[in-house]
Amino acid sequence: MLLTVVVSAHRAQGYLRAALESVTAQSPAGSGPPIGLEVLVVGAPDGDLGLAIARESAERDPRVRVLVTxxxxxxxxxxxxxxxxxxGAYLLFLDGDDLLLPGALAEISARLADDRPDVLRLGHDRVDWWGAERPGxxxxAARNQLFRRAFWEAHRLRFTEGPYGDVVPVHRAAFLASDAGTLASLDRICVRHRLRRTGTSAVPPGRAHFAVIDAYARLAAGTGGDHRVPAARTAHLTAVLDDPERxxxxxxxxxxxxxxxxGRYAAHRGGEAVRAGRTRARGVARAGKKALRARAMSAVYRADLRRPLDPRLAVYGAYWNRGFACNPAAVYAKARELAPHIRGVWVVSSRHRERMPPGVPYVIEGSRAYWRTMATATYLVNNSSFPGGFTKxxxxIYLQTHHGTPLKTMGLDQLPYPALTKGVSFERIVAHTDQWDFSLSANPHSTEIWDRAYPSSYEQLPYGYPRNDVLCDATAEQSDKIRAELGIAPGATVLLYAPTHRDYREGFLPRVDLERLARALGPECVLLVRAHYFYGRSAGTAAGDRVLDVTGHPRVEELFLASDALITDYSSLMFDYACLDRPIIAYVPDWEAYRxxxxxxVDLLSGRPGDTPGAVATTEDELREVLCGGAWRSPEADALRAAFRDRFCPYDDGHAAERVVRRLFGVPSN
Structure with missing residues (x-):
C-alpha cells in the first residue's frame, strides 16, 4: 500500500527540513502490511528558500517529488x-510546519490492516515556539486525517481557496464516511503542529481569521444544510475565538x-473577564519591571524620545559594545562611501573605548550622549544588541546583522538545553527580535535557522556578510603586509588556531599542547592562537617566534588573510574562512560532549559533502598526524572544502556591504 503525503511548503523555510525528515525517516514496519511513501512537496516560485530545501530532499530521496504552483x-x-x-491509496495533507511523529507510520499501517476506512482520523497535538505541548x-483538519484517494476522487472533494480552505472538504468527507460507516480513528498522537509566533503564511494573526465564518457558510450550502454543520461550526468558531494568537x-x-x-456574547464576556483579571495581574508585574527600567533612564532620554528622529543619523554597535568590528563596521565603511549624508555614531563601553579607530565618532553606553543618540537615530545597526533596554x-529602522553562521543552536532552539541557558531570558530574546526590521543572512542555512530560532515579522536579507567582502577581494600583497606587521618571516607556513568557547567550561584552555605541536611542525611553521572574545584580549599562551597570541588583534579578517589554514572546532569562523578557499581543519576532541x-x-564529523569542511581530528595525536602527514591539504580535503564553500558561501562576492547599504539607506543602484 502506498501513502501519499502532500506537503504545502510556503514561507516555512525554518520548519520545512524537519517536516520532510519526519516523514522520510519513518519506518513502515508494523503489524500490518508495510506502507510505502510518496512525498509531494508543493511550493511557489517566489524565491522562498523552502523550495530549495524541498529540492535538496528530492535529490537525496527518490520518494520525494517537488511541484511548483x-x-x-x-x-x-x-x-x-x-x-x-x-x-497513493491514501492521502495525508501536511503543512511545512507539521511533523509526523516517530512511529506514526507503523501505527497507521497496523490500523489500516484492520479495515480500509475512507477516512482515518489521527491523534494530534500542538507545540508552541517555547516548546510547550498542547492538546489538539x-x-x-486536513493535517489529522487520512483520506482514501478513491473516496476523495469519487466525491470530487477539493480544498477551497483562501483561509480555512480545509473546512468544506474535511467536514464533507467526515459526513460522507460517517453515513457509510467508513469513518475510523487512531487515538495515538501521529501529527504535531508547530505553532509560529507570526502565524501561518495563509492566516496570520488578525481579522483574516474571520474567514472561518464564511467557510462554514460554504459548508452549509454545499451539504444542503446538513444538521451536523451548526454543531461543528460552533465548536470551531469558539476555538478560533478563544485563541489569542488568532x-x-x-x-x-x-x-x-x-x-x-x-446571545452567546454576554456569557463569553464573563469568561473573558476572568481571563482579563489574570492578564491584569501579569500586567502589574510587567509594569513593575517597566517602572524600574524607567527610573534607570535619565530624564533627558525621556525628553529626547519626544524629539523628531534624525533622518541622517545611524547608530552602530558590535559584540555587546566591544568596539568597531564585524558586519556593522563593514556597513559603516561602505555607508561613508555610498551614503555620505548619513552620519554614523558607534556605541562602545567605557572599558573598550580604546578599540575605536581614530576619527570614528562614538558614544559611551549609558551616557547622556548615548541615550540622546538612541532616542533620535533613524537607523540602528548591530550584530548583537544595544544596551540598557532602549525604547524603539x-x-x-533596525538591521540585525548577526555575527556568524550558526553551527550551535541559537535563540529559541536552545530551549531543549536548559543546563546551559541558566539566566537566559527567552522572553527577552523574543522581545529583542520583535525590534528588528531586517535580519541579515550569510547563506541559505542561516536564513532557515533565523526564521525558526528568532521568530518575528522582520524581512530576511540574503545578501552575505559585509565583513567577508575583504576576503573575496584578497591579494597576496595584503597577506604579505599583514604577516610582516605580525613579525612573521617570509615563506613561513602560518596556521591559525581559533577555537570557540565552551558553555560548560570557564576560561580558555587549549585542547592541544601548542608548543609541542609547533615543534612537531618544524621551524618553517608559525601558530597564531586566537581565543574567543569572551575570554578577554589574551589567550594566555606563551609568546614566541613560533606561537603567537593574536587574541587581541582587532580584526580577525586580517588574521584570516595572514594564514595558510584554519584550525578550529565549533567556531562560526570556519564559515567565513571558507570564502578564502584555504584549508580548514576541524579539531573536535569533545564533539559528543559539545553536541x-x-x-x-551541522555534523562536522559526518564526512558528508557540505557538512565537513576538510580534514578532521578528534585527538591531539590525530591533529599532529593530519598536519604533519599532509592530510589537511589532500585532494579529499579539497573536495570537502569545495562542497562546504558551495553550501555556506553562495552570496560572498565582495559586494555584500554595498547591497546592505543600498537596501537600508535607500541608495539607488548606478
Whole structure:
C-alpha cells in the first residue's frame, strides 16, 4: 500500500527540513502490511528558500517529488495540485510546519490492516515556539486525517481557496464516511503542529481569521444544510475565538456579530473577564519591571524620545559594545562611501573605548550622549544588541546583522538545553527580535535557522556578510603586509588556531599542547592562537617566534588573510574562512560532549559533502598526524572544502556591504 503525503511548503523555510525528515525517516514496519511513501512537496516560485530545501530532499530521496504552483500562493490550491497527481491509496495533507511523529507510520499501517476506512482520523497535538505541548483542538483538519484517494476522487472533494480552505472538504468527507460507516480513528498522537509566533503564511494573526465564518457558510450550502454543520461550526468558531494568537480581544465583539452569535456574547464576556483579571495581574508585574527600567533612564532620554528622529543619523554597535568590528563596521565603511549624508555614531563601553579607530565618532553606553543618540537615530545597526533596554520608536529602522553562521543552536532552539541557558531570558530574546526590521543572512542555512530560532515579522536579507567582502577581494600583497606587521618571516607556513568557547567550561584552555605541536611542525611553521572574545584580549599562551597570541588583534579578517589554514572546532569562523578557499581543519576532541550540551545544526564529523569542511581530528595525536602527514591539504580535503564553500558561501562576492547599504539607506543602484 502506498501513502501519499502532500506537503504545502510556503514561507516555512525554518520548519520545512524537519517536516520532510519526519516523514522520510519513518519506518513502515508494523503489524500490518508495510506502507510505502510518496512525498509531494508543493511550493511557489517566489524565491522562498523552502523550495530549495524541498529540492535538496528530492535529490537525496527518490520518494520525494517537488511541484511548483503557478500564480499567487494559495494553500488550498497547492493541496489540490498535489492530490491531482498523487499515486497513493491514501492521502495525508501536511503543512511545512507539521511533523509526523516517530512511529506514526507503523501505527497507521497496523490500523489500516484492520479495515480500509475512507477516512482515518489521527491523534494530534500542538507545540508552541517555547516548546510547550498542547492538546489538539479536537476539530477535524486536513493535517489529522487520512483520506482514501478513491473516496476523495469519487466525491470530487477539493480544498477551497483562501483561509480555512480545509473546512468544506474535511467536514464533507467526515459526513460522507460517517453515513457509510467508513469513518475510523487512531487515538495515538501521529501529527504535531508547530505553532509560529507570526502565524501561518495563509492566516496570520488578525481579522483574516474571520474567514472561518464564511467557510462554514460554504459548508452549509454545499451539504444542503446538513444538521451536523451548526454543531461543528460552533465548536470551531469558539476555538478560533478563544485563541489569542488568532482573534485579538478588541476584535471579539465584531467576531461575535459577524458570526451571528450575539446571545452567546454576554456569557463569553464573563469568561473573558476572568481571563482579563489574570492578564491584569501579569500586567502589574510587567509594569513593575517597566517602572524600574524607567527610573534607570535619565530624564533627558525621556525628553529626547519626544524629539523628531534624525533622518541622517545611524547608530552602530558590535559584540555587546566591544568596539568597531564585524558586519556593522563593514556597513559603516561602505555607508561613508555610498551614503555620505548619513552620519554614523558607534556605541562602545567605557572599558573598550580604546578599540575605536581614530576619527570614528562614538558614544559611551549609558551616557547622556548615548541615550540622546538612541532616542533620535533613524537607523540602528548591530550584530548583537544595544544596551540598557532602549525604547524603539516608530520610524526607527533596525538591521540585525548577526555575527556568524550558526553551527550551535541559537535563540529559541536552545530551549531543549536548559543546563546551559541558566539566566537566559527567552522572553527577552523574543522581545529583542520583535525590534528588528531586517535580519541579515550569510547563506541559505542561516536564513532557515533565523526564521525558526528568532521568530518575528522582520524581512530576511540574503545578501552575505559585509565583513567577508575583504576576503573575496584578497591579494597576496595584503597577506604579505599583514604577516610582516605580525613579525612573521617570509615563506613561513602560518596556521591559525581559533577555537570557540565552551558553555560548560570557564576560561580558555587549549585542547592541544601548542608548543609541542609547533615543534612537531618544524621551524618553517608559525601558530597564531586566537581565543574567543569572551575570554578577554589574551589567550594566555606563551609568546614566541613560533606561537603567537593574536587574541587581541582587532580584526580577525586580517588574521584570516595572514594564514595558510584554519584550525578550529565549533567556531562560526570556519564559515567565513571558507570564502578564502584555504584549508580548514576541524579539531573536535569533545564533539559528543559539545553536541549533547549545546546541540548543533551541522555534523562536522559526518564526512558528508557540505557538512565537513576538510580534514578532521578528534585527538591531539590525530591533529599532529593530519598536519604533519599532509592530510589537511589532500585532494579529499579539497573536495570537502569545495562542497562546504558551495553550501555556506553562495552570496560572498565582495559586494555584500554595498547591497546592505543600498537596501537600508535607500541608495539607488548606478
Amino acid at each position: 503557478d500564480g499567487p500562493w494559495d494553500t488550498g490550491a497547492a493541496r489540490n495540485a498535489g492530490a491531482a497527481v498523487a499515486r 483542538e479536537g476539530l477535524p 482573534i485579538a480581544p478588541g476584535d471579539r465583539a465584531a467576531f461575535f456579530r459577524a458570526a451571528g452569535l450575539p 520608536r516608530p520610524g526607527q 549533547a550540551a549545546r546541540g548543533t545544526y
